[in-house]
Amino acid sequence: MRIVVAVSLFFLTSTVFAQTKKPASKAVAGPGQQVYEQYCLTCHQADGGGVPNLNPPLKQTDWVQGDKTRLINVVLKGLQEPIEINGETFDNVMPAHDFLSDKEISDVLTFIRSSFGNKAEPVSVEEVKKVRAAK
Numbered sequence: 001m002r003i004v005v006a007v008s009l010f011f012l013t014s015t016v017f018a019q020t021k022k023p024a025s026k027a028v029a030g031p032g033q034q035v036y037e038q039y040c041l042t043c044h045q046a047d048g049g050g051v052p053n054l055n056p057p058l059k060q061t062d063w064v065q066g067d068k069t070r071l072i073n074v075v076l077k078g079l080q081e082p083i084e085i086n087g088e089t090f091d092n093v094m095p096a097h098d099f100l101s102d103k104e105i106s107d108v109l110t111f112i113r114s115s116f117g118n119k120a121e122p123v124s125v126e127e128v129k130k131v132r133a134a135k
Ligand code: HEC
Pocket: 036, 039, 040, 041, 042, 043, 044, 054, 055, 056, 057, 058, 061, 062, 063, 064, 071, 074, 075, 079, 080, 081, 082, 083, 085, 090, 091, 092, 093, 094, 095, 097, 108, 109, 112
């Protein structure tokens, strides 16, 4: 009898632990992070640090944390002009990503605006839709 109690206690606690673990790991890799890893990471790197002289960082830049319309347009239209980011000049080509859905763009921009030390408000699907329509 004692063994049965011990065994069922073991299963009870392990299922409780398994359940508390799951949502936590899901929250870490949210939809925005998945889009980032698939479409942006190769150039802007996992930590958003970019690559010197090639791809600018996404850490505390005016572009990432500033005007949302300008930021949404970077993803929709790409960027190809000399820009200065945190004191360093970049003049490379970022390809347009207009093949991403409004939801994917809102997710990835919300992700970068709240990662890499950034603290800017989310970008909604509606805002992306509006900018795309105004293109
Ligand atoms: C092929 C490489 C490449 C990919 C893929 C790429 N970028 Fe870029 N990105 C660049 C380059 C290069 C620039 C700077 C362009 C210039 O100099 O005009 C840039 C600029 C930016 C900027 C503005 C400058 C800054 O650092 O704040 C943002 C924001 C940005 N990218 C976000 C993204 C996001 C989000 C994705 C994924 C959806 C992405 N990029 C995918 C290469 C890339």
